[in-house]
Amino acid sequence: MTVSSTPMLSFKKCDMHVHSSSCYSRDYTRSDFTSRLLQSDLDVVAITDHNVVDVDLLREIKNKMAELGKYVFGGVELNIHLKDETIQRHGLTIGKGNKGKYFHAIVWFDVKKAQAIAEIVHQLFSKKLQDQGRAERPQELGVKAFSRRTAGVSIALEDFQEAATGIPYIFVPHENKDRSLSDYLPNTADDQGPLLQNQEYKDKLFYFAHASAIEGGEKSRKQITGWLAKEKNVTVSAFLFSDAKRLDEIGKKFTWIDFDGDWDSLVLAMSDPESRIVTSDRQDKHPQKNIANYLESISFSLKSRDGQNADRPVVLQFSPGYNGIVGSRGSGKSMLASLLVSDGLEKYKTLVDIESVRYRLRDGESSKDRPSCLYLGQGALESIFTKGEYDSIPFLKTRIDALRDEEEDSRRSAKNNLNELLTLEERLLIVFSEKYECSVISLDHLDSRVPSEILIAEPQIPFSIESYIEGLKKRWKQVAGSLNEAEKHLRSSVSKCCSVEDEDLLEALTRRENSICNAFSEVDIMIRDYISSLDRIRSEWFSQRRELLTEYFNYIDEFNSHNGSNAASQYEDKDKKLFSFYSDLLTLRIMLKELHRAAIQEYGRAYCAGKELDYQSGSNVIQISLRPNDDLSFEDVYSSLFSRSSLPDDGSLIYAYLSASDASKMHKVFNGIKFKSCRDENVKTHFQKFFKLLRQQLNELADLNPCVAIDGDLVDTMSPGMKAQALLKLFLNDELCKGKWVYIVLDQPEDNLDVKTIKDFLVSRLKQLKISVQFFVVSHSAPVVVNGDARTIVTCRNENQEILYEISSLGNSSGKRFISDILDGGELYLKMRLNKYNFRLEDLDTDN
Secondary structure, three states, X not given: OOOOOOOOOEEEEEEEEEOOOOOOOOOOOHHHHHHHHHHOOOOEEEXXXXXXXXXXXXXXXXXXXXXXOOEEEEEXXXXXXXXXXXXXXXXXXXXXXXXXXXXXXXXXXXXXHHHHHHXXXXXXXXXXXXXXXXXXXXXXXXXXXXXXXXXXXXXXXXXXXXXXXOOOOEEEEEOOOOOOHHHHOOOEEOOOEEOHHHHHHXXXXXXXXXXXXXXXXXXXXXXXXXXXXXXXXXXXXXXXXOOOOOHHHOOOOOEEEEEOOOHHHHHHHHOOHHHHEEEOOOOOOOOOOOOOOOEEEEEEEEOOOOOOOOOEEEEEEOOOOEEXXXXXXXXXXXXXXXXXXXXXXXXXXXXXXXXEEEEEEOOOOOEOOOOOEEEEOOOHHHHHHHHOOHHXXXXXXXXXXXXXXHHHHHHHHHHHHHHHHHHHHHHHHHHHHHHOOOOOOOOHHHHOOOOOOOOOOOOOOXXXXXXXXXXXXXXXXXXXXXXXXXXXXXXXXXXXXXXXXXXXXXXXXXXXXXXXXXXXXXXXXXXXXXXXXXXXXXXXHHHHHHHHHHHHHHHHXXXXXXHOOHHHHHHHHHHHHHHHHHHHHXXXXXXXXXXXXXXXXXXXXXXXXXXXXXXXXXXXXXXXXXXXXXXXXXXXXXXXXXXXXXXXXXXXXXXXXXXXXOHHHHHOOXXXXXXXXXXXXXXXXXXXXXXXXXXXXXXXXXXXXXXXXXXXXXXXXXXXXXXXXXXXXXXXXXXXXXXXXXXXXXXOOOOOOOHHHHHHHHHHHHHHHOXXXXXXXXXOEHHHHHHOOOOEEEEEEEEOOEEEEEEEOOOOHHHXXXXXXXOEOHHHHHHHHHOOOOOOHHHHHHHO
């Protein structure tokens, strides 16, 4: 036997159009039918036989299903038509041929009302059969036989509505099936065009009635419910079920319904079909995606106020989706939120035994370890947008940190490059100022006429021959002495004694040595003769020529001096120095300009806004980038070190050098306050001070801060209300659905939000996300809890200084009463959401 593992307070797998063995159109046995239902993986079934209600079968199956934690609803599939007077009064057009006889509609009801509905249906069809003369005593027929007799027979909708007054039921006409409502009351006719009276009647009678729905599925949802939502601003539930012909087809088509299995909860689910109802053609797996990993319960002990009574244990069971926490001020709402997130518990230590807190995940064991959760505390959004602490939103922190990491190496490299560029710029200026210490080379010689006298160039002075000869003597005397020493060593006598056999060899070696010694003697004679020749050279031979040369050079000097030709030479030297100075100055100027341009580029990489990353979150695009706080440019930082009258960009440093001869003028180039300490120093000291201050100011620039925009609008520039909405969108992002956190706790997220934002964003966003992640929302707002469709309500009370917690729901009478009493506008929103009634024909007449 298969037992459903679907947890309480979540989606249930429902086939609510099942025909039993009591229906004339099915030929399986009662036992086979019952066995199939009990063995299926369905959580909920509704037995909807044609025109009959088998009360005994319903009760039997209900009891057996209840043992398995499953549910059964009563139902009947009726053949329905409208009375002629209704058709005439509303100008309706009935379908042609067989389609215009009647349509099928399912009526659901609580099993407790099965007997009453069974009698109404039996009476109406019995009367119809008797009127047609088809059965004299239909009340004596068995259930299945009676069902068979009703084939092709229909009852008036007006009669059923009148007879069922006061009995809660849900009316579900067929659409896109055999005997559909739109076949019986078509929307258009080939010869008449749109049948507006038919459309208006169906809108009012069926689709505007909150206790009505349609059976059909995805196609009908698009054609009818989608059209109604857009054109009429109403929402109608659309279902898909098996209508099985064979037992093995039961449950093949089904609808997921998020409800508790009771009647009131089903009606509540139908009031919010987009959040609570999913047909199997859209999704065959459980719609609640976190069904295996959510906080199933929390337990803790509340301390006695007087310290005499025993601590009160509390166990709270939660649903995997949206859990609302409501209560008046001081009722323990925020304390429960703190217990859920295990944060800020110190201030509640007199109320709760902190060591007693235990968490239990789905199918897990109770543990002191808190599951992973995300917490948005009360007033947290206001703090975030006031201080700009976007990192406190995990979605943003993850991406901002990743962006920082991605750009860190590039920015570090750019800062290093910038520092090297500044160092090179400083060195160039200092080296130039040291090379040309006299500052600017004077141009005054250009004011006079260029000298044009002849200038005799001095010839090259020949070297002294006497010194050369003396050197030769000294060198060759040293060579002669070395030869004498070598010859003495060679001719030294050495006694020789050898074998008779070696005498010839020894004699040959001796002859060779004698020959070499003789050669040395000859060379020695030649050297001595050469030295004697050098000694015979007389200095008188050169003195007269030297005297003539000296006299010649004196004549040249005297001529050039008397002629003024030195002026031309000095003029030429000044030209050369001037050309060198201005050539170097131009080169320096070009290099400084290029270095300045490169510094601006590296500054942009190091300190300016980086690339922008885009992320989709719901229907919004979130843009994240890193930007500086004050948005200073490199020129702003650079120029702040100069006086206002200085030249722009890098020209001020050159101007300071050109003004170096006037210390006061040079000092005024720079910012007087920042350069006060070096007022009496030279230009080189000013340059060193300038680059020191520049580096300090660059180092003091704060790290880039995150800049966040939503759909192109910067959050920082928004009004407080818009900023609160934007930050809530950032917090409730798509990342919450990826399983990083087991649950999310929001403490009064509606704070600082206007009604429109609560309605258009917060409510719808909670309904979107609760399918994937568990939520706990502390709120005083009825729209947040009621329209947001909180699946479980934790009511918090403070009675006689004792805090009480109770689990309830929107469908529970105590929960509804508590919401009406506590929440802002609670009664109004509950009436808007929970006002279920059976629409009567008389109501249409009052509209006309």
